[in-house]
Amino acid sequence: MTHFVQRRVRIEKDIIARIYRTLPGKGKLSVALGQEVIPEEIIGTGQFSSGFRILNLSNLLEVPPGEIKKYLTKQINSRIYNGELLAYKKGWLLKKARVVTCPVDGILDFINEEVGEIRITRLPEKMNLPAGVYGVIEAFDQNLGQVVIRTQVSRIYGLCGTGKMRDGILHVLTKKYDLAGRSMISAKFDGSILVNGSLISKDTIMAGISDGVNGIITGGINASDYKSIAGGRLIFPKKLENDIGISIVVCEGFGAQALGEDIYELLSTFEDRFIQLDGNSATVNLPSYQSSCMNRIRKHKLSDDQTLSLTDTQLVDLKIGARVRVVGPSYSAEQGQIISIDKSKTLLSSKVSAYLVTIETARRKIRVPANNVEYLG
């Protein structure tokens, strides 16, 4: 008896792939074709204006939104620098004084007294673009400020996402079963990519945008939140690309879904490392940080039409010993190994008859219909 199930590649380890590095603004690339680069090597310099930063002074000072203006130490449209005093509220009896310093260099250009927020538009600054990876320069375009580097990466394929290609230093924020609240996001994650466990809320995403976070990798997301950041529809794969100022990759599905142990463990080994993610194609590139990978990169040539074809699903015959992930409504997102496949159908409490498989997970053994698993390898 054959049981066809869908195969979905979640991770590809140590593949040779092309990655793109782009100057954040106008500038000049300083590379040559065939040049070998190391992660810290500067491959270009540009003028960069990274938009704006929004601070909720009402929350930070613990005052009503309409009163924030009187605590500001700077006038509207004035320049302010990173670390400079932005707002101050005197202490009184048991209440501590509140001090808010500016997190970026910029211009205080907007005060919203209805919600108690201020906006600081960043000053353009000179910024160096590091290669970020070990690799070989395959192509570059001075006009676009873009460099193509052949490198070695481990690649994670998520289920869905939103946002353009972004990069940054990876920080694992929670355990795989936990969820990050908005209070866990702060300005120290400016430019970073964060790993959240089982569920990301819209509030946390908004906090991420406000604090300059570049991307978030999460196990689950509520469908309503996903719709609001991905163009209002649930169509997989997505037909239109969107960007809300942050890139999100959802790895497991909708609702609270713990990050799979395979993905979580791999991400954990990249803590404090440079990575890239593309929300619109739901992929994460984890460039190798070991210099020994250069030997493979030098030898391995890539064809011109390298695409992400592995995101397509394929059917495979389920066999004992296969690693699978549960995708049905019960035991959703659990991973384990098939230890037996029933030879006859079982009548489930839903009154549906199905061939059951027994899966041994890290914590227990579960029995689910063969239809409700996807093949991992």
Place this chain on the structure above:
Amino acid sequence: MSKLPGLFDIFDNLDQIPVENIARWLKPQPSLAYIENFLAQRILYPQTIPITEADLKMDLAILREALRMQGPKDKKATALLGDNPFLNTTLRKILIPSKFLNFIPDLKILTYVFVDGLLLDRKREDFFEDLWTIELSGEISEVIGSLLIPQFKDKRGILQLRIGDKNYQIHPGTLIVIPCFKDRCEAIFKLKQGKILGKEDLAVEVYGGKLGLMVDGRER
């Protein structure tokens, strides 16, 4: 790209179903966020099958609303085919894709869902719509029974029905399925405070089959 077949893979607009509409079929009602996430998972993985009774109820509620979303459409554009791919309004047939039985094997429950999704809120255009033939559609079509919708004037109405040598009484608000395995069955009925096919008493031949005769006395 190969994909496994599923209950919902023929619907391409499941994400357009208002979650509140799905919730109205469920008791006790889960949170709207739970339903929306469940629906999103079903869109991602249409091939999965329900394990628990609660999972099945969610699937049935989604199916009812998916069917409701299919029509009525612009009548000018679909005048020959009727207003819905699962209803042939010219021949008054309910068309149930036979592959749905792989996911909901209970024919009574499946038909009940189709009647809810297609006819419960539908405006009756003439009295011929009191009687529908139910057909399993697919590579080979098979008539499985009939649906009778008595038009009760009020809650005091009673339908007395005789099929074969058995008598049945149907009150307003009830839905029952009467076995009738022959290809055609004679149904003799008499209505108090109501009509079927414009009459208070009549003898008609209806299609029978695996399902039999479903009588839907619910208020519309």
